[in-house]
Amino acid sequence: MELSLTRPDDWHLHLRDGDLLEAVAPHSARIFGRAIVMPNLRPPISTTAAAMAYRESILKALPVDSGFSPLMTLYLTDTTSPSEIRLARKSGVVYAAKLYPAGATTNSQDGVTDLFGKCLPVLHEMVEQNMPLLVHGEVTDPNVDIFDREKVFIDTVLRPLIQKLPQLKVVMEHITTKEAVSFIESCCEGTVAATVTPQHLVLNRNSLFQGGLQPHNYCLPVLKRDVHRQAIVSAVTSGSRRYFLGTDSAPHERMRKECPCGCAGVFNAPVALSLYAKIFEEAGALDKLEAFISFNGADFYGLPRNTSKIKLSKTPWKVPECFSFASGDIIPLFAGKTLDWLPSF
Numbered sequence: 001m002e003l004s005l006t007r008p009d010d011w012h013l014h015l016r017d018g019d020l021l022e023a024v025a026p027h028s029a030r031i032f033g034r035a036i037v038m039p040n041l042r043p044p045i046s047t048t049a050a051a052m053a054y055r056e057s058i059l060k061a062l063p064v065d066s067g068f069s070p071l072m073t074l075y076l077t078d079t080t081s082p083s084e085i086r087l088a089r090k091s092g093v094v095y096a097a098k099l100y101p102a103g104a105t106t107n108s109q110d111g112v113t114d115l116f117g118k119c120l121p122v123l124h125e126m127v128e129q130n131m132p133l134l135v136h137g138e139v140t141d142p143n144v145d146i147f148d149r150e151k152v153f154i155d156t157v158l159r160p161l162i163q164k165l166p167q168l169k170v171v172m173e174h175i176t177t178k179e180a181v182s183f184i185e186s187c188c189e190g191t192v193a194a195t196v197t198p199q200h201l202v203l204n205r206n207s208l209f210q211g212g213l214q215p216h217n218y219c220l221p222v223l224k225r226d227v228h229r230q231a232i233v234s235a236v237t238s239g240s241r242r243y244f245l246g247t248d249s250a251p252h253e254r255m256r257k258e259c260p261c262g263c264a265g266v267f268n269a270p271v272a273l274s275l276y277a278k279i280f281e282e283a284g285a286l287d288k289l290e291a292f293i294s295f296n297g298a299d300f301y302g303l304p305r306n307t308s309k310i311k312l313s314k315t316p317w318k319v320p321e322c323f324s325f326a327s328g329d330i331i332p333l334f335a336g337k338t339l340d341w342l343p344s345f
């Protein structure tokens with residue numbers, strides 16, 4: 001079987017910088033037309049000037065004939081100003097601003113400590129500029145169980161936020177729970193949406209401990225119980241326009257994953273499309289795959305859909321064990337495993 005599909009976009013991607021950027025960018029660029037590029041570098045991409053410079057380094061890291069467009073984002077801090085949002089919009093290269101609650105995830109140290117206390121003027125300006133707020137939706141309170149942090153964030157931050165600013169466009173990134181699905185369903189379609197990663201659709205929290213600790217399955221939000229996985233599978237395969245592809249491909253060098261305090265983040269760019277196809281096939285919903293991977297995100301962001309095509313054929317292929325680059329190795333999700341759906345162009 002072979003599917004011909006509109007070229008997809010990745011609405012949540014970490015491209016990193018330096019050697020790592022050069023190593024990973026081609027994996028996304030061969031498959032996706034565009035990607036929303038996350039700003040959590042060190043230092044963070046918190047100004048329009050930094051976003052423009054980062055965009056140039058991404059373009060340099062792409063293969064010469066690549067048609068891939070990086071869509072940049074701004075990292076919100078306690079001191080981001082409304083004028084920075086205006087500048088970002090005017091630049092034509094910044095498409096959203098990203099909320100990292102300080103301490104919630106990789107490189108979130110400079111994130112927001114008090115959204116309602118520090119960021120309301122910026123959020124009002126984002127409404128004015130029709131600029132989406134992208135959210136890592138977890139509370140950081142160490143007393144909240146790590147498996148409950150998304151649910152508590154919805155109740156204490158997201159619901160109050162959309163009550164205060166019903167016109168703000170919000171993308172809840174990498175949703176992992178049935179509570180997140182209920183929340184998204186309760187919001188206004190076209191104003192609040194969610195991205196879903198391949199790992200949260202195919203794995204549950206058992207995969208973190210299968211036969212021993214599995215650092216390459218560790219990401220944030222952490223994998224959840226299977227009942228939650230099933231809820232997000234039903235949501236994305238229902239055909240709803242509220243959900244779209246965001247891989248959250250987040251590479252870390254092997255030695256930073258396989259160590260006493262390993263980093264959170266899964267490198268899934270080479271396998272993401274195969275895994276999404278597997279999920280839709282198993283749900284008997286292959287007819288709804290194209291909207292999820294290629295239409296819903298563009299429609300939400302108000303961008304034209306891609307016009308070129310890719311092919312996905314039902315051909316078994318083996319995922320490489322490892323990708324080596326100048327400063328180390330990166331282990332992909334499903335390393336060494338065989339997957340069913342092979343993308344080609």
Ligand SMILES: NC(=O)N[C@@H](CC(=O)O)C(=O)O
Pocket residue numbers: 014040105106107136218219220221248250251264265266
């Ligand atoms: N998802 C992750 O586990 N890690 C991401 C950050 C993020 O998306 O939260 C990273 O930048 O490594």
Ligand SMILES: [Zn+2]
Pocket residue numbers: 105136137173174220221
């Ligand atoms: Zn995140």
Ligand SMILES: [Zn+2]
Pocket residue numbers: 012013014038248250
């Ligand atoms: Zn991410």
